[in-house]
Amino acid sequence: MLEVKDLEVRYGAIRAVRGVSMKAEAGQLVALLGANGAGKSSTLMCVAGALRAAAGSIRLMGEDVTSARPEAMVRKGVATVTETRDVFPDLTVSENLLLGSYVHRHDRAGVAADRERMLQLFPRLGERAGQAAGTLSGGEQQMLVIARAMMTRPKLLLLDEPSLGLAPAIVDQIFEMIRVLKSSGLTIVLVEQNVSKALQLADTAYVMRLGRIAAAGTAAEIAATTDLGALYLGG
Ligand SMILES: Nc1ncnc2c1ncn2[C@@H]1O[C@H](COP(=O)(O)OP(=O)(O)O)[C@@H](O)[C@H]1O
Ligand SMILES: [Mg+2]
Numbered sequence: 108m109l110e111v112k113d114l115e116v117r118y119g120a121i122r123a124v125r126g127v128s129m130k131a132e133a134g135q136l137v138a139l140l141g142a143n144g145a146g147k148s149s150t151l152m153c154v155a156g157a158l159r160a161a162a163g164s165i166r167l168m169g170e171d172v173t174s175a176r177p178e179a180m181v182r183k184g185v186a187t188v189t190e191t192r193d194v195f196p197d198l199t200v201s202e203n204l205l206l207g208s209y210v211h212r213h214d215r216a217g218v219a220a221d222r223e224r225m226l227q228l229f230p231r232l233g234e235r236a237g238q239a240a241g242t243l244s245g246g247e248q249q250m251l252v253i254a255r256a257m258m259t260r261p262k263l264l265l266l267d268e269p270s271l272g273l274a275p276a277i278v279d280q281i282f283e284m285i286r287v288l289k290s291s292g293l294t295i296v297l298v299e300q301n302v303s304k305a306l307q308l309a310d311t312a313y314v315m316r317l318g319r320i321a322a323a324g325t326a327a328e329i330a331a332t333t334d335l336g337a338l339y340l341g342g
């Protein structure tokens with residue numbers, strides 16, 4: 108489904124991603140772990156088309172998408188949830204969801220059905236459909252941006268630290284939401300600091316360190332063999 112090969116991302120002279128290769132098979136959840144500054148977001152944003160690859164290649168369902176723009180990636184079935192958790196605060200939950208369906212705007216009936224499906228799948232959002240998004244808790248806003256991303260009808264969902272800054276009980280709800288999406292057959296790449304929770308859900312995992320892949324394997328292998336604490340503290 109997704110194959111990243113020898114990817115490099117640079118910010119001027121800074122080499123944030125230095126030859127990253129990773130794969131996600133259809134229906135899998137791939138965890139991308141590592142300390143702050145390791146290059147996880149840069150990798151994800153490059154796959155999303157939001158950052159240019161300085162070298163290497165990205166293939167999606169067999170197609171070379173290395174230079175595809177963000178909107179093209181959305182049309183090809185890649186949805187991205189960035190770290191910023193940006194809802195439109197004055198619009199309702201329901202309106203926020205509809206904004207996510209921009210690429211399908213000519214299919215009004217389909218979009219309405221998508222929205223109903225999201226509101227039913229995630230009752231916390233359903234109960235707040237008519238409420239301004241700015242009045243939601245941080246966790247509910249995170250659920251909303253994930254559900255909004257789903258409105259593009261993705262085959263691949265890229266999630267950048269969805270649990271960041273949320274209370275433990277809320278983190279559980281976010282992970283439950285991700286589990287529900289995974290069980291629907293969606294392929295997911297999940298960047299997370301919450302290593303144990305990410306590895307519980309993941310099929311495979313990659314650990315990044317200083318722009319490179321420091322470890323890769325099944326989630327069970329990574330959990331058993333990798334000194335994740337050291338990797339995180341080691342920066
Ligand atoms: N916009 C930017 N300009 C310059 N350097 C950046 C920018 N974004 C990230 N970096 C640098 O790239 C490296 C990787 O960052 P990032 O991909 O955000 O890591 P992570 O998501 O793993 O915390 C870090 O050294 C970071 O300081
Ligand atoms: Mg990041």
